[in-house]
Amino acid sequence: MITATAEVSQQYSTYALVRRLLVDEALGYWPRYAIAFALMGIAAAATALTAYLLFGSVSEPVTLLEGVFSLPPGHKMLMYIPERRRVPRASRMAPGS
Numbered sequence: 001m002i003t004a005t006a007e008v009s010q011q012y013s014t015y016a017l018v019r020r021l022l023v024d025e026a027l028g029y030w031p032r033y034a035i036a037f038a039l040m041g042i043a044a045a046a047t048a049l050t051a052y053l054l055f056g057s058v059s060e061p062v063t064l065l066e067g068v069f070s071l072p073p074g075h076k077m078l079m080y081i082p083e084r085r086r087v088p089r090a091s092r093m094a095p096g097s
Contacts, residue, residue: 010016026033071077
């Protein structure tokens with residue numbers, strides 16, 4: 001009884017279902033998948049472009065970068081940027097060193 005349940009759970013696991021979807025169904029419908037992905041990209045770009053044109057920036061839910069936040073109007077942000085160590089340029093280095 002336990003082995004039958006294990007076989008059924010493996011047959012309907014997420015990996016098995018996604019694999020079956022891609023192997024069995026994707027080959028016949030790949031043009032539709034390509035069109036759907038292209039339209040999703042166009043919709044995302046249009047949303048971001050509209051936000052940029054209206055507000056001058058793209059807010060955090062629309063950006064592709066995780067952890068991007070916008071400041072409310074009238075606020076300022078102070079950043080601490082440590083000094084970089086100076087690396088000698090090749091033209092300033094003595095020959096043979």
